[in-house]
Amino acid sequence: MTTRTRTLGTTGPRVFALGLGCMGMSALYGAADRTESIATIHAALEAGVTLLDTGDFYGMGHNELLIGEALRTAPAPRREQALVSVKFGALRGPGGEWSGYDGRPEAVRNFAAYSLQRLGVDHIDVYRIARLDPDVPIEETVGAIAELVEQGHVRHIGLSELGAATVRRAAATAPIADLQIEYALITRGIEKEILPTTRELGIGITAYGVLSRGLISGHFGRDRQLPANDFRAFSPRFQGENLRHNLDLVDALRGIAAQKGVSVAQIAIAWVLSRGEDIVPLIGARTRERLTESLGALDVTLDAADLAAIEDAVPADAAAGDRYPRAAMAHLDSER
Numbered sequence: 478m479t480t481r482t483r484t485l486g487t488t489g490p491r492v493f494a495l496g497l498g499c500m501g502m503s504a505l506y507g508a509a510d511r512t513e514s515i516a517t518i519h520a521a522l523e524a525g526v527t528l529l530d531t532g533d534f535y536g537m538g539h540n541e542l543l544i545g546e547a548l549r550t551a552p553a554p555r556r557e558q559a560l561v562s563v564k565f566g567a568l569r570g571p572g573g574e575w576s577g578y579d580g581r582p583e584a585v586r587n588f589a590a591y592s593l594q595r596l597g598v599d600h601i602d603v604y605r606i607a608r609l610d611p612d613v614p615i616e617e618t619v620g621a622i623a624e625l626v627e628q629g630h631v632r633h634i635g636l637s638e639l640g641a642a643t644v645r646r647a648a649a650t651a652p653i654a655d656l657q658i659e660y661a662l663i664t665r666g667i668e669k670e671i672l673p674t675t676r677e678l679g680i681g682i683t684a685y686g687v688l689s690r691g692l693i694s695g696h697f698g699r700d701r702q703l704p705a706n707d708f709r710a711f712s713p714r715f716q717g718e719n720l721r722h723n724l725d726l727v728d729a730l731r732g733i734a735a736q737k738g739v740s741v742a743q744i745a746i747a748w749v750l751s752r753g754e755d756i757v758p759l760i761g762a763r764t765r766e767r768l769t770e771s772l773g774a775l776d777v778t779l780d781a782a783d784l785a786a787i788e789d790a791v792p793a794d795a796a797a798g799d800r801y802p803r804a805a806m807a808h809l810d811s812e813r
C-alpha cells in the first residue's frame with residue numbers, strides 16, 4: 478500500500494498523498510454542479526485530503542469563492558487541515574479570453590490581496606505564478622512572493638510549468654516547496670531534465686493532468702461531444718485520429734486494470750504515485766463518485782511485473798498530439 482502522506486520538497490508542508498485540484502469545478506471542462514463540487518471538497522477533506530489546488534483565473538475568481546465557501550461550511554477540524562495552493566498571473570478578458578501573464582512584483586501583491594479576500598483566509602499556503610512572465614525575471618516574481626512569506630500572507634512558494642534552468646534560478650532566490658507540472662503515463666516530459674533537477678534541489682512535484690484531463694481515465698467515450706467551453710474540444714490529444722490512437726492505449730491499460738480488479742483511472746494514478754515519494758498527484762475529481770474512485774488508487778500496489786506490463790502497454794512517447802494547443806504551448810517554459 479502507498480504511504481498516505483508526503484512532504485512537498487525539503488521545505489514544504491506534509492500533505493495527504495493525493496491533492497484535490499478544483500479547476501474543473503469552475504472552468505475548462507464544461508459545466509459543473511456547484512452543490513456537488515462543494516460536497517466533493519467536503520468529502521475529500523473528510524477522507525484526509527489536505528491540499529486543495531486552485532488558480533485565481535479559474536472562472537475569474539469563481540473557484541476561489543467556491544473553495545472559500547467549502548472551507549467556511551466544513552467542520553472546524555476539516556477546515557483547519559486544509560492547505561490551499563493558489564496560482565496567479567494569468568490575464569483574462571471579460572469574454573474569458575487569455576492575454577498573457579503578469580509576474581511583476583506589484584502585480585503579485587495585487588493578485589494575492591484579491592485571493593486572500595475571495596478565499597476568506599488570512600494566508601495562502603502555497604503561492605505560485607501559473608506561467609513564467611517572459612518580461613519579468615523569475616527572481617523578481619519569486620522575490621515578491623518571498624516578501625509575502627515574510628509578511629505572513631503566504632506560507633510557501635511554489636512554481637508551475639517551468640524548465641530546469643528557471644527552476645534553478647527560482648531556487649537560488651528563495652526556498653521552493655514544489656513545482657506543479659503535468660505528469661502522467663502519457664505525459665512524461667519531466668523525466669529527462671526537470672525531475673532530476675527538482676530532486677537535486679529538494680523541490681517536490683505536484684503532478685496535474687494525471688488522467689490526462691480524463692483521456693486516460695477509462696471513462697472517456699470515443700464519441701463524446703465536447704462543448705465549446707471545454708478545453709478538451711481544442712486539445713490536440715482529443716482530436717480525430719489522435720483521440721482514436723490515445724484511446725487504443727487506454728484499452729491496453731484496461732486489460733491490466735481488469736486483471737488487477739481495479740479501474741483504469743486507479744492504475745493511472747497509482748502509476749504516478751509509484752514514481753517517487755516526492756510526487757503528489759492532484760486529482761481533478763469534481764464529483765464524490767470520481768473522488769472515491771481516485772482515492773482507491775492509494776490501495777493499489779504496482780509490483781515490478783505490473784509496472785513492466787504498464788510500460789509495455791503505454792511506452793513513454795506513445796501519446797499522439799501535444800498536451801496543449803499551439804498558442805498555450807508557447808507559454809510553457811517547461812517545453813523549451
Ligand SMILES: NC(=O)c1ccc[n+]([C@@H]2O[C@H](COP(=O)([O-])OP(=O)(O)OC[C@H]3O[C@@H](n4cnc5c(N)ncnc54)[C@H](OP(=O)(O)O)[C@@H]3O)[C@@H](O)[C@H]2O)c1
Pocket residue numbers: 497498499500501506530531532564607637638657658684685686687688689690691692694696742759760761762763767768770771
Ligand atoms: N499548473 C498548471 O498549469 C495546471 C494546469 C491544469 C490543471 N492544474 C491543476 O491540476 C488539477 C488536476 O488537473 P486536471 O483536472 O486536468 O486532471 P485530471 O485528473 O487529469 O483530469 C480531470 C478530469 O478527468 C475526468 N475523470 C474521469 N475519471 C476521473 C476520476 N476518477 N477522478 C478524477 N477525474 C476523473 C473528469 O472529467 P469529466 O468530469 O468530464 O469526466 C475530470 O474533470 C486541476 O484541477 C488544477 O488544480 C494545474
